[in-house]
Amino acid sequence: MKLNLKIWRQKDAKSKGEIVDYPIKGIEGDMSFLEMLDVLNEELINKGEEPVQFDHDCREGICGACSLQINGEPHGPDRLVTTCQLHMRKFNDGDTIVIEPFRATAFPVINDLIVDRTSFDRIQQAGGYISVNTSGNTVDANAIPINKHDADEAMDAATCIGCGACVAACKNASAMLFTSAKVSQFALLPQGQVEAVDRVQNMVRQMDLEGFGNCTNTGACEVECPKGISLENIARMNREYLSATTKG
């Protein structure tokens, strides 16, 4: 198939970026979206031009490195997939595809389609952990029985890959879905109770400091999340936060 690509090019964080047109042909339906970009880059290199730079690593939808706003949607038109698992069979011959980096104040562009998502790391560093030393002197794993339903729900929240699609999808560039997924994982488990009050307060404080917006319950994040992280997590985090404020 033939496609008309419109790709955001930006030399570095300080330079001004622009959309550049790249017509491309010979694309097959079995290619992933990133393999399509590989084809383009090989062409550009052979022509002596600089290839389009983008983040990617595992190419199986789990590392969270790949991003891309494709025709205005994070990770493109398919649901419950990352860009690396989006296949070209979802597009038609002759389509125009606009490819941009994720846009948010807290995700500044580094180069072309690559953004800086270390703000997510800093939110986790503020409290996304249980303070247990890794010395190997903990209690036996089965000494902490956990209701299967809670364990499953904690697992669902924990499957967040930290890609940032929720932020890119949100008109307020809010990181509530990301932050609440971690808060929820621990809120649902007995191990997380000891530090619950500090955790939610510290993580929310850091989230605000990074310049993410607030949640206005549009639900766009849940729709675009490649891992199907539920909006319920945001409600749970709000509950945790309120309860922490009254206790704290």
Added chain:
Amino acid sequence: MGILDSKVPKGPLAAKWTQHKNDINLVNPANKRNIDIIVVGTGLAGGSAAATLAELGYNVKTFCYQDSPRRAHSIAAQGGINAAKNYQGDGDSAYRLFYDTIKGGDYRSREANVYRLAEESANIIDQCVAQGVPFAREYGGMLDNRSFGGVLVSRTFYAKGQTGQQLLLGAYSAMNRQINRGKIQSFNRHEMMDMVLVDGKARGIIARDLVTGKIERHSAHAVVLATGGYGNVFFLSTNAMGSNVMAAWRAHRRGAFFANPCFTQIHPTCIPVSGDHQSKLTLMSESLRNDGRIWVPKRMDDAIAIREGKLKPIQLKEEDRDYYLERRYPAFGNLVPRDVASRAAKERCDAGFGVNKTGEAVYLDFASAIQRYGEEEALTHGIKNADDKEITRLGKKVIEAKYGNLFQMYEKIVDENPYETPMMIYPAVHYTMGGLWVDYNLQTTIEGCYCAGEANFSDHGANRLGASALMQGLADGYFVLPYTIGDYLSKDIRTGAIPTDLPEFDAAETAVQDRLDKLMAGSGQHSVDFYHKKLGKIMWDKCGMARNAKDLQDAIDEISALRADFWANVKIPGKADGMNQELEKAGRVADFLELGELFAKDALTRNESCGGHFREEYQTPEGEALRDDENFKFVSAWEYKGEPKDAVLHKEELKYENIELKTRSYK
């Protein structure tokens, strides 16, 4: 013992590790604050080591090429982690886990290391649960287990099909706690370009900031490499695109011996290659073999009809199917170890029974599992006289709960629904058992340079069992290295900070800069990928699932020629003083072009078949691997001497004092 001293402690097997921990030197907390450690790689081994070392009080600097430690490729491990907990009461013990691992590795690993691994395995699960890792549970609230290949017990703990992700996020959260305390400085989007030795000891690294292109010097009292495996030497593998051998190879060039490079794991259940555009391969977890049955058509005409699209697999009657693993290995069936399953798939496809367009695929079928689970569900829910449709519906629900994310991934990639039609799978490069040689303390042949996780060679012999990589990474990082490195560092309490303006740092930085300049100066004929794909094809065709002396010699010659061509004609656009992904790839491929040749040389030297290393000249009449314990019961440790062809072989004889060497049988 000469140059290769494994430093295995004396005493009975089960007491060695405890005794060793009692004997080694400790560093007091005040002194730890004056000691710096560099950890390169932030996967399960590196992340867990960094977190624990920082907890102990050392000053840790971590380095990873990804934008966050959370993205290291350990995250992609799917099926589970082994631990000798015996929660199922099915006769498991540390000894059995030890025995299975040695046997699974085809008797080419070190007894004492493997026993320690089995001993520490139970701790890992306790630790991870305490950290909030959401392992799968039964209705009573206790932890659930599943089975993996090569064993007769259920000892695998799991978190759906995302066990690696959950364990890595656990290690990452432990790291985050230390970053928040200022005990870990995390350098992301950084790549180690060289190791710096001062007076023969590892004292720092030269790193490149991948955003600015700046070359940086970092010093420390010890350097830990936890940089994963080198499967990407094959170009196509289940590794991440960025996974590379650079850090380990740079250390090798500085004096660290490289052990058993030819021991590679080709995983039997991956999604087959679909075309020339393919950039990587995707694994379908081994856990699927708990419930999936592997088969090809019994008759050639059926296989041909299927390949031509005239026949569908579900139309084939039970008696026309060849469940070849169940037929050849009745005791273990579909759960034979990976090397055995992969070779059996290749054997059937080479004989013409492959089931996709390229003829390189076999079926992994869930129909009978869906039926079995459906019947069970109907019974437990009190549904009497359930019809077939109802049973299938109930069965599919169980399969979805167990493997939902894997089935979804398969459907997205292949565009077929695996609930309705069998999956197609084929072996692919997945893991490398070889790596930097380390002694019992995980120290390489460079003093002060340690190596953990997949990057070292120590525990899996010639074939790794499923769900053991996560176990090894975390055991090394949480429970082994933090002790053993202290013994070494106890001698450094008066050293003080290592300055970075030493002549050794000057020289290493100049060498790194020269290498980058040389790469950028290529004549501009072909892209980096052009060379990487060529290398991958040589490796797969001649050093893959079956090898022979002639092919291996050809591979050595071809790789050597390809390397010369690469350095003269590679084309890298842009500049070195900024973000340049092509330059990053070029540096990694340059090292693969050296490693690949050593790999072939190692395979050519090892005149036997064992585990994943199958030499066509050495097989039983039934086509099983034929080991030669008399002549090859050793670890090959290669010393760098310039070109790979000049590498010098050192042998570490393997002693089996607790296990009797036997021909591996899964029949």
